Amino acid sequence: MESLPQDALHLIFSLLPLPQIMICRSVSKHLHQVLTSPSFIHLISTHSPPLRLLALRPPHHRHHHLSSPPSLHVFDPDLHRWLRFPLDFLPFCSPHPVASSSGLLYLWADSPDSTKSLVVCNPLTRRFLTLPQLGSAWSRHGSVLVDSATRVMVLTELAALYFSGGAGNHWLKFSSNLPSKPRSPILVADSVFALCDVGSPWRSQWKLFACTISKLRSSQTWTRLEKLEWGDVFDILKRPRLVRGNGSKILMVGGLKSSFSLNSACSTILILRLDLDSWEWDEAGRMPVDMFKCFQECSKFKVFGGGDRVCFSAKRLGKLALWDNCPGKAEWRWIDGVPGSGDGLCRGFVFEARLTTLP
Incomplete structure (x- = not known):
């Protein structure tokens, strides 16, 4: 050879x-x-x-112990098994993976001088790059959004930081005009979408907002998206979240209210899909009643994934529910063997494993 x-x-x-x-x-x-x-x-x-895997984010309250080397736990939906990518090549304390794009993993890490840094790496090639430094407040309150163009945004209620790896090699800061803290923001092409509560302290009212990255320099960066044809699409879901879909589609997931009363119970979990080309909603999936019974007594649940696969977790459940709508499947199933104790709320993201070189 x-x-x-x-x-x-x-x-x-x-x-x-x-x-x-x-x-x-x-x-x-x-x-x-x-x-x-x-x-x-x-x-x-x-x-x-690439291998499309579902990656877990470590809990916020837990730090990696010295006896347990840091790693990224992922689930392969095609082979139905858990995998682990070691992160021991990173010279940082307590790396906390938060996002991924095009085979690259983005994580918060403690620098030697005890400041928070956003690091991009590839666990397969064991190479990493530290982005320009940020304050600890951004790591605690900001949502990290990345896309295939290796653009990075850290978004909070009041402002957004944007980094494109250009010649300036620094973060650009922009003010925000959002009415409340953005919920489950996602980056699709050149636009960022997020849900915001525009209701009262007594009753939530969720609406969809969007901003275009190329127009961030304007004073009014976010626009409220509304169409008369949408009707009460935002009123039928309890605690809705956004998940990136395939292509120009976004998913909105939440509990399906049994009525419009203030404290109405939910009958199941519903997945709605918005086509950004036609601006029309349709129903993408509905959790089976037998599976929803495991979530019914939980005050809240977490949602993560993307494309045609969405995961659901709840406290003390010990397993994840998976909506797998890939061609030829269209099924709901359980994922057992969750790493760790498996009794908490799991957060995560899609990790496309590939041998991508760093920019």
């Missing part, structure tokens, strides 16, 4: 699925050198499809 030209080896191993490539890298020093070379990584990143 060592006598074969490197181009031939690259072509042979590029036909393997990504998990097998990772295994082959551990076979010998020669294969490790071949399969970690920049030319092979470039070939794989442009031609090999």
Whole structure:
């Protein structure tokens, strides 16, 4: 094998699925050198499809112990198994993964001088890059949004920080005109969407807001999106959240109210889908009644995922519910074996594992 030209080896191993490539890298020093070379990584990143995994965020109240090396726990919905990517190559304390895009993982970490930094890395290539420093307040209150263009936004109720990795290599700060703290903001193409409560202290009233990144320099950055045809779409859901869908679609998930009364009970969990091209809503999924019984007694639940897969967690449940609407599936199922105690609220994001090089 060592006598074969490197181009031939690259072509042979590029036909393997990504998990097998990772295994082959551990076979010998020669294969490790071949399969970690920049030319092979470039070939794989442009031609090999990524692994779409569901990654867990560590709980806010728990820090990594010295006896437990930091890692990223992910679930492979196709093979129905949990995987772990070590993060011990990062020279930071308590790395906290929060977002991902195009094979890159973004996480908050404690720098040696005890300040918070936003770090981007690839757990498969074990390479990392530290973004310009931010204050600790942003890591506590800001939502991190990233997209395929390696643009990064940290969003709070009052302001937004934006970083595109340009020549300036610094964060741009913009004021916000949102009426309340943005709930479950998502980044789709050049726009950011978020839900905001415009109601009273006694009754919530959720509305959809959007802003365009290219127009952030304007004074009024956010626009309330409303159409008469939408009717009471925001009133039928209790505690709605947004999840990024496929292409130009976004998902809105929440408990389906049994009535419009103030403290009405929910009959199930509903997934609505908004097409950003036609601006029309449709029903994408509805949790089966038997599965919803496990969530019925919980005051709140968490939602994460993207595309055609959405996960649901609740306290003391010990497992996750998965809506899998990929072609040929369209099913609801349970995910057991959640890492850790499994009795808390799980948060997470989609991690597309691939051998992407850092920008």
